[in-house]
Amino acid sequence: MSNFLLAQTLNGLSFAALLFLLSSGLSLIYGVMKIVNIAHGSFFMVGAYVALTIIQKTNNFFLAAFAGGLVVGVLGLVIERGFLRRFPLQPLPQTMMITLGFALLIRDFSLLIWGGDPYILQTPDYLKGSVKIIDVVFPIYRIFIFVVAILVAIALWLFNEKTLIGAKLRAAVDDHEMAGGVGLNVPLISGCMFGLGAFLAGFGGVMGGPVFGVFPGLDFELLSLGFVVVLVGGRGSLLGSAVGSILVGLVDNFGKALIPELSYFTLFAPMALVVALKPTGLFGKE
Amino acid sequence: MRNLLNSRTKVIGFIVAGLVLLVLPPLYTSYWVTLLTQMLIFAILAMSLDVLLGYSGLSSFGHAGFFGVAGYTVAILSTRYNLGFYYCLISGVSLTVLISMIFGFLVAHSTGVYFLIITLALGMCLWGLGFRWVSMTGGDNGISGIIRPDIGLPIALKDPLVFYYFIFGFFLIALILLAVLIRSPFGHTLKGIRESESRMRVLGYHTWLHKYLAYVVSSAFAGLAGVLWAYFNGFISPFDMDLNASIEIVLMVILGGPGTLIGPALGSGIIVFLKNFISAYTQRWLIILGAIYILTILYAPQGLINLLKDWIKGRANKANACREARLDEEARP
Numbered sequence: 001m002s003n004f005l006l007a008q009t010l011n012g013l014s015f016a017a018l019l020f021l022l023s024s025g026l027s028l029i030y031g032v033m034k035i036v037n038i039a040h041g042s043f044f045m046v047g048a049y050v051a052l053t054i055i056q057k058t059n060n061f062f063l064a065a066f067a068g069g070l071v072v073g074v075l076g077l078v079i080e081r082g083f084l085r086r087f088p089l090q091p092l093p094q095t096m097m098i099t100l101g102f103a104l105l106i107r108d109f110s111l112l113i114w115g116g117d118p119y120i121l122q123t124p125d126y127l128k129g130s131v132k133i134i135d136v137v138f139p140i141y142r143i144f145i146f147v148v149a150i151l152v153a154i155a156l157w158l159f160n161e162k163t164l165i166g167a168k169l170r171a172a173v174d175d176h177e178m179a180g181g182v183g184l185n186v187p188l189i190s191g192c193m194f195g196l197g198a199f200l201a202g203f204g205g206v207m208g209g210p211v212f213g214v215f216p217g218l219d220f221e222l223l224s225l226g227f228v229v230v231l232v233g234g235r236g237s238l239l240g241s242a243v244g245s246i247l248v249g250l251v252d253n254f255g256k257a258l259i260p261e262l263s264y265f266t267l268f269a270p271m272a273l274v275v276a277l278k279p280t281g282l283f284g285k286e
Numbered sequence: 287m288r289n290l291l292n293s294r295t296k297v298i299g300f301i302v303a304g305l306v307l308l309v310l311p312p313l314y315t316s317y318w319v320t321l322l323t324q325m326l327i328f329a330i331l332a333m334s335l336d337v338l339l340g341y342s343g344l345s346s347f348g349h350a351g352f353f354g355v356a357g358y359t360v361a362i363l364s365t366r367y368n369l370g371f372y373y374c375l376i377s378g379v380s381l382t383v384l385i386s387m388i389f390g391f392l393v394a395h396s397t398g399v400y401f402l403i404i405t406l407a408l409g410m411c412l413w414g415l416g417f418r419w420v421s422m423t424g425g426d427n428g429i430s431g432i433i434r435p436d437i438g439l440p441i442a443l444k445d446p447l448v449f450y451y452f453i454f455g456f457f458l459i460a461l462i463l464l465a466v467l468i469r470s471p472f473g474h475t476l477k478g479i480r481e482s483e484s485r486m487r488v489l490g491y492h493t494w495l496h497k498y499l500a501y502v503v504s505s506a507f508a509g510l511a512g513v514l515w516a517y518f519n520g521f522i523s524p525f526d527m528d529l530n531a532s533i534e535i536v537l538m539v540i541l542g543g544p545g546t547l548i549g550p551a552l553g554s555g556i557i558v559f560l561k562n563f564i565s566a567y568t569q570r571w572l573i574i575l576g577a578i579y580i581l582t583i584l585y586a587p588q589g590l591i592n593l594l595k596d597w598i599k600g601r602a603n604k605a606n607a608c609r610e611a612r613l614d615e616e617a618r619p
Contacts, residue, residue: 034399036406038533083580093345093402093536094583100533101579108572220529224410231407261421264414272407276392279400 007136008253014142016249017149018211021204022222023229024156024241025197031173031236032193034089038099039079040201041223042106043072047202048214049114052121061124069203076198080191089176089190103219111216121209145207152200156238169193173236225252228271234284243282295598299548307454316446321562323450325555326457327514332538332550333464334507339536340544341468342500343480345402348409349535352382352505354416354527356512361429361522362422371435375513382509385412386502394498397483409532416524428523432516453514460507464547467503476500534575541582543589552591 026040050071051064058064079102087095123141130139160166171179172189180186205214212218225248233244248267255263274281307326311319331353338344356378363369363377393404416423423429434443443449467473475496478486487493516522525531534557542553560578565571586593 036402038529083584086584093339093347093540094587096347096402097533097537097540097579098583100530101576101583104530104572104576104579108570108576111572112570224529227406227410231403261419262415264418265411268407268411268414272392272404272411275400275404275407276396279396279403 003135004257006134007138008257009250010133010136010138010142012250012253013246014146014211014249015253016245017146018204018208019225019229019245019249020149020242021152021200021207022226023233023245024152024238025200025204026226027230027233027235027237027241028193029197030230032089032169032176033080033084033095033190034092035084035099035194036096037194037197038096038223039103039106040099040197040226041219041221042103043076043198043201044205044208044222045214045216045219046075046106046110047072047205048121048209048218049110049205050202051206051209052114052119052214055122059122061122061127064121065203065206068206069199072202072205073195073199076201077191077195080194084194085187085191089186103223107216107219114214116216118213118215120213121206123210141210145211148207152203153238153242160238165189225267228267231281232271232274234281237281237283240281240283311450312447319446319450321559323446323453323518324562325558326450326453327511327518328535328538328554328558329551330457330460330514331508331511332535332542332554333460333547334504334511335535336539336544336547336550337464337467337476337500337504337507339539340546340550341473341480342476342497344397344497344500345536346405346501346504347402347529347532347536348405348407348412349504349508350527350531351409351412352386352508353512353515353531353535354522354524355385355412356382356509357516357522357526358416358423358429360513360516361432364433364435364516365429365431371437371517374435375510378513378516379506379509382512383502383506386505389505390498390501394494394501406529406532409527410529413524413528416527423524426524428521428525430521432520432522434520435517449518453518456510456514460510461547461551464507468547472496472499537579537582540589541578541586543591546589546591549589549591553589556590 022040022044025043026037029035029037029040047068051061051068054064054067055061079099083098083102084095127141127144130137131143132138158166160169168179168184168189171182171184172186176186176190179189208222229241229244229248231244232247233240233242251270252263252267255266259266307322311322314322331349335346335349338346338349359378359381360374363374369377389408392408393401396404417426419425434449437443437452441448443452468476475486475491478489478491479493479496483493512526515526535554538553538557539550540553541556542551543549557575557578560574561571564574
């Protein structure tokens with residue numbers, strides 16, 4: 001029993017690491033631009049697909065991870081500059097529907113380019129294999145993901161709290177009108193945030209590639225989990241994303257292991273309750 | 287002059303709609319009859335959402351959940367328990383109403399983005415059940431084998447044309463009921479809440495109750511559409527109630543024209559038509575749907591009906607201006 005607990009907890013935590021990579025961008029984008037970005041799962045999927053192609057060509061996982069993130073980041077920037085910037089920084093169904101439009105476009109274009117077969121990304125040799133933690137055999141790669149997510153979290157935290165751009169960003173999250181009023185270029189900041197969020201999602205997709213693989217449908221499967229994290233944790237809050245990811249990662253794993261039939265319900269019902277009782281999420285601000 | 291023109295356009299619109307929907311269907315091929323049936327079912331669904339989205343200003347992003355619940359109720363009761371049409375209709379709609387009455391307590395206090403997010407979360411709950419509760423719903427295989435109902439009259443609903451008129455009857459009933467609702471004091475209060483909830487509250491209206499009831503009524507009609515869809519399609523799956531499906535209904539309303547009943551009906555007709563028509567020619571339907579989303583929001587955010595109204599108004603103004611200019615000229619010596 002204790003083995004089961006440990007194994008599921010470790011699985012849950014490594015899943016939480018991937019969810020954090022996905023949801024931190026989703027949360028940032030909502031925080032600054034007030035956009036519920038439905039294309040975020042698609043960014044994750046495209047990142048993994050791009051990495052797939054690069055690994056097949058060069059067999060270099062780290063190049064693939066970086067390129068996957070970069071391609072998606074640029075894609076996000078184009079979508080923001082070209083379309084989303086026309087709308088005021090308010091939560092609007094309109095911007096949500098535009099992002100859904102792009103999610104559908106991305107779904108179909110990736111089907112055109114990469115076909116409908118599922119693929120698993122190859123990890124470099126030194127990340128293959130597994131270690132024994134107490135009595136549980138655990139893949140090294142999953143530990144690697146966890147470390148990467150912690151590094152990304154620290155980098156984001158430092159960026160957010162210790163740099164001037166981070167301070168501007170926080171100002172824009174708190175009150176974009178005042179921030180604009182004191183001379184910050186809010187459209188530029190939000191554009192860059194959208195690009196950064198997309199980059200993180202694409203990078204997360206590459207990291208998740210060896211675990212989930214990549215297939216059509218991955219986009220919306222992860223999007224719904226990303227929503228849960230952001231809604232529970234609180235929109236625009238980095239801490240919220242981290243705590244939310246861990247909660248969702250654990251609940252999802254234990255739910256799937258214990259009551260598979262109701263596993264989405266055990267995830268979505270608490271979320272609906274949190275959102276209904278505290279609409280800003282656990283760590284979000286009004 | 288403008289009123290006259292508007293009412294004339296309306297009369298022409300009604301005559302055309304009556305011809306196309308009521309008189310001419312026996313002349314269509316069965317492909318078109320089936321397509322028209324599907325359009326009418328989604329028209330009921332889109333009109334039901336418009337009670338919230340267009341008239342009350344509440345964006346519900348979980349509406350397909352109710353559609354799906356009713357559809358699954360029909361599927362389960364009719365395939366496993368062999369229950370007849372009236373049982374299925376009543377239980378489908380009442381289960382939807384019951385769920386929306388519970389959900390209503392969670393959503394009715396909120397507005398704006400919070401309403402959007404809570405309804406989205408609740409819609410995902412329903413979808414999660416449909417997707418993973420395999421023993422009840424069949425998971426992503428869905429439930430198939432729902433046969434056309436026997437309604438106890440000497441007509442066979444297996445015939446596409448008869449089934450079409452059967453659905454048309456429900457469409458008409460839904461249209462009339464919703465039109466009465468919208469024109470009632472209740473409907474006017476909803477519009478007031480859309481414009482300014484705080485002002486309505488200060489005026490002494492119980493805005494929570496109005497929003498709650500609007501949510502329940504809207505869900506009930508979505509349930510009706512779900513029941514009809516299950517019988518029409520013979521098959522129900524989680525894809526009928528996922529986030530995409532929910533947002534597609536929002537698209538139908540926005541594309542047609544929120545805040546009117548004809549608009550959403552038109553919007554759903556266009557989307558259903560394109561979906562069937564384009565899918566027959568190309569595999570790339572999703573690209574086109576994606577483009578429709580983007581183009582609608584960029585170029586017709588108030589809907590086609592309102593574009594049409596503006597166009598007619600613009601023409602009337604132009605005609606007026608011409609007439610006045612001519613009168614001016616004639617008045618001049």
